[in-house]
Amino acid sequence: MITNSPVRVMLLWCPGWSVLAARLTQGISADQAIALTDRGFVVACSAAAKLEGVTVGLRIRQAQHRCPELIVLPHDVVAEARAFEPVLQAVEEKIPDVHVVRPGIAAVRAQGAGRFYGGEHAAANALLAHLHDFTEHELRLPVDLRVAVADGLFTAEQAAYTSSTVTPLHIVPAGGSADFLAGLPVAVACDKKLDNLLQRMGIRKLGDLVQLPRDQVHARFGAAGLRAHQLASGEDAPILSPRTVPPELGMHVVFDPATDRVEQIIAHCEPAASDFAQLLTRSSLICTEIRVTVQLEPDALFERLWRHPWQFGSSEVLDRIRWQLEDLATEAATVDDDSLGASVLSVQVLPESIDNAEHHAQGLWGDRPDEKVEHALTTLQHRLGHDAVLTGTVAGGRLLHERRVLRPWGDALPTVRERRLEQPWPGAVPGPAPATVFSSASQVQVLTDLGEPVTVDDRGTVSGQPAWLRLQEGHRRIEQWAGPWPIQQRWWRKGRHLNRFQLTDNQQAAWLLLADGDTWFTEARYD
Amino acid sequence: MERMTAPTATRVAELHDLLQRHEQTPAADSVPVHPALTELFPRGLRGGAVYALHGSMSAALALLAGPSLAGSWCGVVGLPDLGVEAAAEWGVRLDRLALVPQISPADWTSVIASLVEVTALVVATPPEHISPGEVSRLLARLRTSGSTLVVLGDWPRAAAALTGRIVRWAGLHAGHGHLSGGTLRFEVTERHRTRHVDLAIPVRP
Numbered sequence: 152m153i154t155n156s157p158v159r160v161m162l163l164w165c166p167g168w169s170v171l172a173a174r175l176t177q178g179i180s181a182d183q184a185i186a187l188t189d190r191g192f193v194v195a196c197s198a199a200a201k202l203e204g205v206t207v208g209l210r211i212r213q214a215q216h217r218c219p220e221l222i223v224l225p226h227d228v229v230a231e232a233r234a235f236e237p238v239l240q241a242v243e244e245k246i247p248d249v250h251v252v253r254p255g256i257a258a259v260r261a262q263g264a265g266r267f268y269g270g271e272h273a274a275a276n277a278l279l280a281h282l283h284d285f286t287e288h289e290l291r292l293p294v295d296l297r298v299a300v301a302d303g304l305f306t307a308e309q310a311a312y313t314s315s316t317v318t319p320l321h322i323v324p325a326g327g328s329a330d331f332l333a334g335l336p337v338a339v340a341c342d343k344k345l346d347n348l349l350q351r352m353g354i355r356k357l358g359d360l361v362q363l364p365r366d367q368v369h370a371r372f373g374a375a376g377l378r379a380h381q382l383a384s385g386e387d388a389p390i391l392s393p394r395t396v397p398p399e400l401g402m403h404v405v406f407d408p409a410t411d412r413v414e415q416i417i418a419h420c421e422p423a424a425s426d427f428a429q430l431l432t433r434s435s436l437i438c439t440e441i442r443v444t445v446q447l448e449p450d451a452l453f454e455r456l457w458r459h460p461w462q463f464g465s466s467e468v469l470d471r472i473r474w475q476l477e478d479l480a481t482e483a484a485t486v487d488d489d490s491l492g493a494s495v496l497s498v499q500v501l502p503e504s505i506d507n508a509e510h511h512a513q514g515l516w517g518d519r520p521d522e523k524v525e526h527a528l529t530t531l532q533h534r535l536g537h538d539a540v541l542t543g544t545v546a547g548g549r550l551l552h553e554r555r556v557l558r559p560w561g562d563a564l565p566t567v568r569e570r571r572l573e574q575p576w577p578g579a580v581p582g583p584a585p586a587t588v589f590s591s592a593s594q595v596q597v598l599t600d601l602g603e604p605v606t607v608d609d610r611g612t613v614s615g616q617p618a619w620l621r622l623q624e625g626h627r628r629i630e631q632w633a634g635p636w637p638i639q640q641r642w643w644r645k646g647r648h649l650n651r652f653q654l655t656d657n658q659q660a661a662w663l664l665l666a667d668g669d670t671w672f673t674e675a676r677y678d
Numbered sequence: 679m680e681r682m683t684a685p686t687a688t689r690v691a692e693l694h695d696l697l698q699r700h701e702q703t704p705a706a707d708s709v710p711v712h713p714a715l716t717e718l719f720p721r722g723l724r725g726g727a728v729y730a731l732h733g734s735m736s737a738a739l740a741l742l743a744g745p746s747l748a749g750s751w752c753g754v755v756g757l758p759d760l761g762v763e764a765a766a767e768w769g770v771r772l773d774r775l776a777l778v779p780q781i782s783p784a785d786w787t788s789v790i791a792s793l794v795e796v797t798a799l800v801v802a803t804p805p806e807h808i809s810p811g812e813v814s815r816l817l818a819r820l821r822t823s824g825s826t827l828v829v830l831g832d833w834p835r836a837a838a839a840l841t842g843r844i845v846r847w848a849g850l851h852a853g854h855g856h857l858s859g860g861t862l863r864f865e866v867t868e869r870h871r872t873r874h875v876d877l878a879i880p881v882r883p
Contacts, residue, residue, distance in 0.1 A: 524751050527796040528776055531789065541777040543762040555762045557777065582849065582857045583880040584763035586735035590779075616853075631850040653856055659844045661857055675761065677857065678734045678844060 157303030157387035159325065161261035161275060163242060163282070164297045164311040168255025169195040171294060172234035173224050181292075184218050186211075187226040194226050228254065239394070241285040245278050248393035250304075258307065260391055261300050271300045275320050297321075302328045303387025309339060328385025333358030340379040345372060357383035400438075401501040402427045402468075409448050409494035413476045420472055420498055421465075427500065428465035437462040439563075440503035443475050448494040453479055456503060458563045467529075467561075468500055474537040528560050547571040549578045549638050551588045551663070551675050578638050580651070585663060585675035592672035595664065596621040597629075597652075606669040607635050607650045620656055622673075627656035635666060709798050709826045711744035712769065718866050718875050723799070726821035727837035729828045731801075736764070736862050736879060737842025738801050741828055743769040750774070750798035755789060756781050757803060757830075767880055787812045794825045804831045838868040845876070 165171065169187050174197075179185060184200035186193045193209045203218035215221055231254040239249050239257055246259045261271055268274035275298045286294040299310035301323035309332065314321040323331045335357050338346040354360055360368070361383045369377040381387075402423040410416060431438055441463055445453040455478075457471040480492070532540040540560040547570060548554045558564050597605045599615035606614045613635060620627045634652030650666045651674070661677035708722035723729065723741070731738055742752050742765065751774045754760055758779035766772055776797065781789055783805040793800050813834060820827060829836070842864050849858030865874040 521751075521796070524776075524796045527792055531778070531792055535778070535781075535785065535789070539778060539780065541779065542773070542775065543777060544772050545763045545766055551761075551763075557762070557779075560776065580856075583859065584761055584767050586739055586761045586764045587759045588761040588763075590758045631847070631852055631855075633850055633853060633855050653850060655847045655850055655857075659847065661844070661847050661850070661860075676735075677847075677860070678736060 156389060157306075157328075157385075158389050158391055159261040159265075159271075159300070159302060160258050160304055160307040160391065161246070161264060161271070161278070161298065161300045162252075162256065162258045162304070162307035162311050163238075163278070164299070164308070164314075165238070165255045166295050166297065167195065167197070168235065169226065169231055170197045171292065172231040172254065173227075175234050175290065175292065176227075176230050177224065179222060183222060184220060185222045185224060186214050187224055189226040231255075237289065238282070238285075241282055241289075242278065245281050246274070248391070250391040251394050252304065252308070256308065256311075258304055258391055271322055272320075275300055275322070279319060295319075299323070301331070302326070302385060304391070305340070305382045305387050306332060306385060309335060326385075329361060329383070332383055332385065333361065337379065337383075340382045341375055345375050345379065348372075400427070400430060400434075400436075400505070401499070403497060403499045405497045406495055409496050411492075411494045413473065413480065416476060416495055416498065417469055417473055420469060424468045424472075424500070425465040427468060428463070431463075431502075431505075436505050436507060438502040438505050439463070441468065441471065442501045442503050443471055444499040444501070445472075445475060445479065446496045446499070448496055451493070459561055463502075470529075470533055470537075472498060472500070477536075532560050544570065545572060547574050547576050549576055549640055551580070551585065552590065554579075555588055578636065578640070578651075580636075580653070580663065583677070585661075585677045587676040587678055589673055589675060592665070592674060593623065595623075595671050595673055597664065597666075597671050604669055605666075605671075607666045608668075609648065611635050611637055611650060617652070617654065620654070620662070627658060627660075629654050630657055631655045638665075707824045709745050709750075710748045712740050712747070712881075714877050714881060715740060715744065715864065715875065718864060718873060723826045724837055725824040725826060726817070727826055728817070728820065728833050728835075729826065729838055729840055730833040730836035731828050731830050731840040731842065734842035734844060734862060735761070736768075736844070737840065737864055738828065738830060739765050739768040739770060740842075740862070740864070740877065740881075741840075742775070742799060742801060745798035746770045746774055748798075751776065751796055753778070753793040753797045753800040753802075755786075755793065755800060755802035757801070769881070783807070787816055790827065791816060791819045794820055794823045794827065798825050799828065800825065801828045801830065804829045804833060810834070838866050841865040841867070844879075 170185055173179070173185060173187055174181065182199055184197055184203060184205065186196040186200055186205055188194060188211050191211055193205060193207055193211065193214050195207065196205045200218055200221055205214045205218050205221065211223055215223065235254040239251065242249050242257055242259065246264045248259060250258045252258055261274065264274040265271040268277050279296060279298055282296050286292060286296070295316060297311045297314040297319045299307045299314060299321045301307040301310045302325060306323055306328040310321045310323050333356060337349045337354060337357055337360055340357060341349070349360070360380055363380070365377070365380050368380045404420050404423050406416065406419065439462060440456065440458050442454060442456050447453060453475070455475050459467060482492070528540055538559045541557040542560055542564065543555060543557045544564050546554055546556045546565060556565060556570070597617045598619040598621060599605055600618040603615060605617050617629050617632050620629055632652060632654035635650030638649045638651055640649070652664045652666060653661065654664065655661045662673060663675040665672045665674050707725035709725055710722050711719045746752050747769050752770065753776045755778045760777065762772060765775070776793065778789060786805045787808070790800060790802060842862055844860050845863045846861045847857055848860060849855050860879045862877045862879050863874055864877060865872055
């Protein structure tokens, strides 16, 4: 929105912030030549690089040709924004409600600050002094800082660009935007295409553009032309949108003195967990992944990631903490049921993946199970343990126990892509799936008619006709059989070379057996 | 007298017809069965009852498929070796199947009792010993929830004894071929009468 009366803006500009941020994060000294690149082109470079002839817009290879000792780094906008964060906090110490234009440029409303410090000049000087102090002592880096005060963000930014190291402060008086902007080239207010067109028409300065009637500019150059005309006449948005700092989510419970009682720890965590859940609800966020970190007394961390298919509430968080502590107790294998091997100093819960609640609002036919079912199964899990109640799905694989994926209730099942079911899987068993897939393979013997064990050698040759199957519960006569079907699985890791056999016995049971040389295992039974 | 008997006879026939129709339509508190089993259980499995199943695991999967196809949740207790893929082939919806693979005998009754509250059918291996008190308490819970329990083994006072066994396998020969299908014979013994149906494996919808 653009109006006649834009807000009075005080703008802070740190020239060459991209390079400064890269130096701050990478720890590169000031006299080295750095170039930041994006998709093969230089987007920013340090003063030392400029002296060697590196300019913005150059190809990496050309830049390296001009300056062989050039340090080339990818342009990381996120890291740049992160490095700007302490500067923003320093600005907020003097003047609240900072609007971040982009990393390196921040703006505040000048009106209130001007009243408080007794004039815009005094306010800008106070801000500059504070920031110089901050950058020298905190960042330990001489940062070039410029401040401009003007009507609207656009004018303030242009004013900041016209300032210099000697006079780092430029104030454009209220209502003087059009006069100030008149001398600037049109390129600052429009894109390359429109700039090119205006140049060729002889409109070189913003002052020339303002002379033209607005409705005709609009008619000839469209929305871009209208916007350029408005900016050139000193009209801009009447508001600044201050940045919102996201609330600090997560919980941290410290135990003093350290304790090793699970119940005590849970009881201590309870209020913090309910605060955590309430904070999430209040920020209309939902959390589907948390990282629980338990700090133990002799300086050890026990960390684990927990997932939830829908969202974590306070009781779910407490359950995860309890299960993690119980795992710790089983690892320590103490005699006492309720105590851990070591004392716990603190428990920390941090949300790992957070999403807007509105994205997860239940549809009319939500894919979320019935609340009653969810409650009953969660209660059951609470009583029996995390991995006692499972849900399952089918995944791709050659061995049958790999195809059966079981996950604790509440944990996310693998996605369709992770399951890779549609891939060919050579060596998978054809025909109907067996109804019983043994979770632990038991050893059996396969004998020939003469009672000799059947073996399969490395080349897949079977030593004799399988005739008898000796199980734990007795002998069975093999009626039909087929095999060996080699399972070529991860041969590059020197995995076992298995051969699969399918056979039916005289009691009409069908089996899948795995042969590893002369040892035989039951894999599955068709019954 | 002649005039009296004719309307009475038609009335009796009408009532008989009504009774039969009532018997054939599934009752409100019954658990649906797989379409291939409707011949055996025309009114579905009785809600609030316990069935004892012997033999084949495929028969258990066939029973699970019924309520699962109808959109209900099912539970499986004490079967760590359940073939999930085979269950899916029978039509069991895996996203509506809760598995409790390992269970201590002390927890058995309470776990089954809380599962039947939310599921239509629970398939479970029975504990080695169960007291008559626990049996009657479980039956009461089953009756209020209207769901069915299928026990893989013996059970005192089961509603019916079910047996599933594979009678024939096809596709496998001496040294070659692979299993391509089979026949599952499903028998129901109820009030000393036995009826059976043969199902082809894999089932075709």
